[in-house]
Amino acid sequence: EDQVTQSPEALRLQEGESSSLNCSYTVSGLRGLFWYRQDPGKGPEFLFTLYSAGEEKEKERLKATLTKKESFLHITAPKPEDSATYLCAVQGAPGYGQNFVFGPGTRLSVLP
Amino acid sequence: DTEVTQTPKHLVMGMTNKKSLKCEQHMGHRAMYWYKQKAKKPPELMFVYSYEKLSINESVPSRFSPECPNSSLLNLHLHALQPEDSALYLCASSQEPHTSGQFFGPGTRLTVL
Numbered sequence: 001e002d003q004v005t006q007s008p009e010a011l012r013l014q015e016g017e018s019s020s021l022n023c024s025y026t027v028s029g030l031r032g033l034f035w036y037r038q039d040p041g042k043g044p045e046f047l048f049t050l051y052s053a054g055e056e057k058e059k060e061r062l063k064a065t066l067t068k069k070e071s072f073l074h075i076t077a078p079k080p081e082d083s084a085t086y087l088c089a090v091q092g093a094p095g096y097g098q099n100f101v102f103g104p105g106t107r108l109s110v111l112p
Numbered sequence: 113d114t115e116v117t118q119t120p121k122h123l124v125m126g127m128t129n130k131k132s133l134k135c136e137q138h139m140g141h142r143a144m145y146w147y148k149q150k151a152k153k154p155p156e157l158m159f160v161y162s163y164e165k166l167s168i169n170e171s172v173p174s175r176f177s178p179e180c181p182n183s184s185l186l187n188l189h190l191h192a193l194q195p196e197d198s199a200l201y202l203c204a205s206s207q208e209p210h211t212s213g214q215f216f217g218p219g220t221r222l223t224v225l
Contacts, residue, residue: 032211043116043202043216044155051211087154091210099168099210102154 003027004090004103012109013078021073021086021106029093033071035064036087038105044087047073078110116217118203124223127193133220135186135203143209144186146178147202149219155202161186162209193224 007022025033032051036044048057050066057064061082063074073086089102116137125131135144143162147155160168161180169178175197177189186203200221204214 034213036216041200041219041221043204043219044214046213046215049211049213089154099160100157102156105154 004088004101006086006088006103006106008106009104010107010109012111013075015079015110015112016077018074018076018078020075021108022070023073023088023103024070025088025090025103026069027090027092030090031093032091033066034089034091035062035071035073036089036102037084038087039084075108078108080110080112083108083110116203116205116215118201118217118220120220121218122221122223124225125190125193126225127195129193130189130191132190133188133201133203133222135188135217136184137205137215138184139205139207139215140183141205141207141212141215142183143206143212143214144180145204145206145214146176146186146188147204147216148197149200149202159188160209167209190222193222195224198222198224 004025035047038044048064053068055066061076065072085105085107087102087105091100119134145160146158149155157170158172159178164180175192179187200219202219203217206212206214
């Protein structure tokens with residue numbers, strides 16, 4: 001069965017302290033890996049899609065990378081407004097178990 | 113317009129009531145989704161509509177009934193719900209099914225008494 005795990009479960013950073021979040025996956029026929037940010041009580045906000053190993057995407061202080069087994073979301077010099085839950089999700093090939101599944105998320109707190 | 117809108121924002125219903133959740137997008141997206149999210153858990157996929165046809169039903173109980181009247185609208189009809197169905201219900205849309213990033217609405221907070 002397709003699985004997505006994320007680590008750490010929670011992360012507290014000082015403002016400006018760079019770090020990385022991990023998303024590990026096992027899926028048959030990866031069609032895409034997605035990163036989202038979710039603030040409490042709101043819908044997830046789409047950040048990136050990665051399709052193949054070696055691919056990288058950047059947006060402001062965020063950079064997402066992908067290997068054959070995991071993805072990293074690097075946060076450079078974070079600010080308090082980056083505090084949120086970061087979710088990754090994978091889309092497997094239709095017909096190979098669950099089609100689209102989210103990981104449990106990493107709760108990021110950035111302290112001023 | 114780059115928004116997915118959902119109505120109502122909050123809904124309280126009894127176990128014998130019938131109600132509907134509504135979702136709308138005007139981005140020309142061809143896939144629309146319903147998710148259920150419990151507190152401190154990730155969203156769980158319920159239904160996927162692809163080009164206005166139901167393509168995925170993740171073994172959701174029949175008391176939840178989706179409907180896609182046209183390419184911009186998605187409804188979720190609720191009947192005879194249980195208290196454990198209380199959750200945040202999220203609608204999303206994407207350019208294409210399966211391979212495009214999904215854009216989410218703000219959700220409907222549902223409480224079943």
